[in-house]
Amino acid sequence: MTANESERSKRHVNGDTQTKIIIETNYMPESKNKFQKIQVYEPAEDSELLLKMALVEVRSTDKVLEMGCARGVTSSKLRPLAQSLIATDINPHAIKMAKAEGINVIQADLFKGIRSCFDLVIFNPPYLPTGKDDRLKGWLNFAFDGGATGRDTINPFLETLKEHLSPGGRALLLISSLSGPENVKEKAKKEGLRAKTVAKEKYFFEELIVLKLIPERAID
Numbered sequence: 240m241t242a243n244e245s246e247r248s249k250r251h252v253n254g255d256t257q258t259k260i261i262i263e264t265n266y267m268p269e270s271k272n273k274f275q276k277i278q279v280y281e282p283a284e285d286s287e288l289l290l291k292m293a294l295v296e297v298r299s300t301d302k303v304l305e306m307g308c309a310r311g312v313t314s315s316k317l318r319p320l321a322q323s324l325i326a327t328d329i330n331p332h333a334i335k336m337a338k339a340e341g342i343n344v345i346q347a348d349l350f351k352g353i354r355s356c357f358d359l360v361i362f363n364p365p366y367l368p369t370g371k372d373d374r375l376k377g378w379l380n381f382a383f384d385g386g387a388t389g390r391d392t393i394n395p396f397l398e399t400l401k402e403h404l405s406p407g408g409r410a411l412l413l414i415s416s417l418s419g420p421e422n423v424k425e426k427a428k429k430e431g432l433r434a435k436t437v438a439k440e441k442y443f444f445e446e447l448i449v450l451k452l453i454p455e456r457a458i459d
């Protein structure tokens with residue numbers, strides 16, 4: 240992102256322009272740290288809701304994976320409550336920020352390159368339907384851009400989740416009413432996962448939803 244650049248992201252819902260996220264960056268980057276900060280998602284209502292449910296779900300024996308950890312805020316709160324925690328993000332600026340928080344973090348695109356299994360996986364993915372004109376410049380776009388349906392990252396996550404869950408493992412996935420919850424549940428079912436809504440919170444133009452995902456084989 241260049242100095243004095245101004246970016247604004249508008250979300251189009253049912254023909255109306257709704258302002259979900261407004262990012263105005265009229266700034267001169269004073270330092271590398273400041274530049275890094277504006278490239279990495281800052282915790283918001285969705286982060287809080289997922290954290291709230293993760294705090295209920297986590298057990299002291301759990302090997303936890305937080306996918307898409309951004310600044311590492313959620314990971315640093317969960318880490319003391321679990322047996323171990325590893326975090327990932329696709330954004331290299333996020334990796335640096337999370338490392339600075341003392342998080343054990345690696346750069347990865349979803350589960351690519353990850354061989355381990357986990358007892359608890361949590362993910363607040365980019366879930367907003369995003370057209371070409373809505374895209375942000377730079378790495379911050381990875382925090383929001385869910386592709387045309389909002390499910391471009393959610394679907395491949397669901398396709399590989401099961402093979403990374405230990406016996407008895409479960410996952411918490413944050414989605415929005417804008418990302419087509421029924422489609423997400425259907426996709427989960429196709430991938431052999433049962434999806435249960437464990438939390439819902441209404442905002443002015445969307446509902447945030449936390450799904451708990453468990454392999455069907457674990458339910459039988």
Ligand SMILES: C[S@@+](CC[C@H](N)C(=O)[O-])C[C@H]1O[C@@H](n2cnc3c(N)ncnc32)[C@H](O)[C@@H]1O
Pocket residue numbers: 280281282283285286287289306307308309310313327328329330333347348349363364365381382383392
């Ligand atoms: C909505 S932000 C959530 C950040 C943080 N977990 C929170 O709740 O505040 C989504 C995060 O997922 C990361 N991300 C997006 N696509 C990813 C992918 N394919 N693999 C790993 N991380 C990804 C983004 O870089 C971003 O940090």
